[in-house]
Amino acid sequence: MNSTVDTKRIQALDSAHFLHPFTDFKDLNSRGARVITKAQDVYVWDSEGKKILDGMSGLWCVNVGYGRKELADAAHRQMLELPYYNSFFQTTNVPAAQLAARLASLAPKVGDRSFDHVFYSSSGSESNDSNVRMVRRYWDLLGQPQRKVIIGRVNGYHGSTMAGASLGGMGGMHAQGDLPIPNITHIEQPYYFEKRLPGESESDFGVRAAGWLEAKILEMGADKVAAFIAEPVQGAGGVIIPPDTYWPEIQRIVDKYGILLISDEVICAFGRLGHWFAYEKFGYKPDLITFAKAVTSGYIPLGGVMVGNRVAKVLIEQGGEFNHGYTYSGHPVACAVAMANLDIMERENLVGRVRDDIGPYLARRFEEIAAHPLVGSTQTCGFVAGLVLVKDKASGERFDPDLAVGMMCRAHCFGNGLIMRAVGDRMIIAPPLTMTHAQIDELIGLIQKCLDLTLAETIAKGLRV
Ligand code: PXG
Numbered sequence: 001m002n003s004t005v006d007t008k009r010i011q012a013l014d015s016a017h018f019l020h021p022f023t024d025f026k027d028l029n030s031r032g033a034r035v036i037t038k039a040q041d042v043y044v045w046d047s048e049g050k051k052i053l054d055g056m057s058g059l060w061c062v063n064v065g066y067g068r069k070e071l072a073d074a075a076h077r078q079m080l081e082l083p084y085y086n087s088f089f090q091t092t093n094v095p096a097a098q099l100a101a102r103l104a105s106l107a108p109k110v111g112d113r114s115f116d117h118v119f120y121s122s123s124g125s126e127s128n129d130s131n132v133r134m135v136r137r138y139w140d141l142l143g144q145p146q147r148k149v150i151i152g153r154v155n156g157y158h159g160s161t162m163a164g165a166s167l168g169g170m171g172g173m174h175a176q177g178d179l180p181i182p183n184i185t186h187i188e189q190p191y192y193f194e195k196r197l198p199g200e201s202e203s204d205f206g207v208r209a210a211g212w213l214e215a216k217i218l219e220m221g222a223d224k225v226a227a228f229i230a231e232p233v234q235g236a237g238g239v240i241i242p243p244d245t246y247w248p249e250i251q252r253i254v255d256k257y258g259i260l261l262i263s264d265e266v267i268c269a270f271g272r273l274g275h276w277f278a279y280e281k282f283g284y285k286p287d288l289i290t291f292a293k294a295v296t297s298g299y300i301p302l303g304g305v306m307v308g309n310r311v312a313k314v315l316i317e318q319g320g321e322f323n324h325g326y327t328y329s330g331h332p333v334a335c336a337v338a339m340a341n342l343d344i345m346e347r348e349n350l351v352g353r354v355r356d357d358i359g360p361y362l363a364r365r366f367e368e369i370a371a372h373p374l375v376g377s378t379q380t381c382g383f384v385a386g387l388v389l390v391k392d393k394a395s396g397e398r399f400d401p402d403l404a405v406g407m408m409c410r411a412h413c414f415g416n417g418l419i420m421r422a423v424g425d426r427m428i429i430a431p432p433l434t435m436t437h438a439q440i441d442e443l444i445g446l447i448q449k450c451l452d453l454t455l456a457e458t459i460a461k462g463l464r465v
Contacts, residue, residue, distance in 0.1 A: 061298030125159025206243030239386030
């Protein structure tokens, strides 16, 4: 198949017509995009036949790995049976109803915070737009229309639509979209490596970082705040894993002021952290959960919101018509693929594997990398991991961001058959949950090699001694 792809021709079409997301168009056109042509298990291949270990599960989504015929078969069968029908006008379809019930059964039952309902979309961004709509509607219905403010976090990522990008705290995105939209504000992230005080313990830092939420609530006026949204572990922000003390303190604060808690689990759900839903790991109780990506392992777009009973009850019993939804809400093919994907995850016990086997194994092996002269610290949580590149190991001094050392490292990874993502000077991975121990060993070996090459390049360029 590779031999039939004319790389230059595809690159020319790509440059001429395809505007890529989050890309400097001109810069990409000057070099030409790498053409990915096929994938199997935890590897992808480019049009030149180069085999690459995918340390990122595509974009945090291919949890069951590539090449699952079962998922293609599920889509094929459903396309022949009922490829599309809407769910607007008092109609439903079999996979959408079945999947909603199944997702509800996967979330733990905790009273008002149980999740018996699902609102479907096609992406994480859309789902977070839906969250904004539902949260504001909820408070309107409860006679508190002044509760409009939603608090997110700096360096959080909640998508790329106007609401999604506003909820997120990415300065570069805000700058280009005249964002955030009104009534969205942000607190600092719980990034211990960067934000700790001299001598402060991780657990003390966690409590202090959660306190920024209370300070913001009081600044905005407690009766004006509708919700707090956060990722259990920040993904796109660079795998920022909060201290264990952070989430319990956040829970205490949202409970104290009665505000809704949105857990954006677009990356963290479906086994990524060793649980079906990540809030279970950190022991908090959200009112709404955003999901997308791994619900179908990325084989087809699907997203949605798990709506907790606290919110669902009000929207259902008091709400009348909810004026919001998408053409593809409850898409039968996407839902059928999600069902087949969950079948695989259950049959192969992928969630348990991450929690009890490959998660701890990755943590052990990844920790070895902390000894590397270029690495300031490493962190793992379930099947995500991150490390920070430093100029001086002893003092933890960082590189000048303009040097783009992360990008340098990423280029060595690409060149040596490894996909590892750079976020500033953090290098991060989120591999498929099907990885074997041998593949984890291969991954660690490649990371070590690419760090060595990056170190050599920084020394050769005089960027460190
Ligand atoms: N919430 C979270 C937590 C995400 O990680 C979204 C919402 C938006 O989902 P959609 O499906 O609309 O993209 C995401 C998406 C990166 C990267 O560079 C991460 C995402 C998307 C694109 C790039 O790490 N996450």
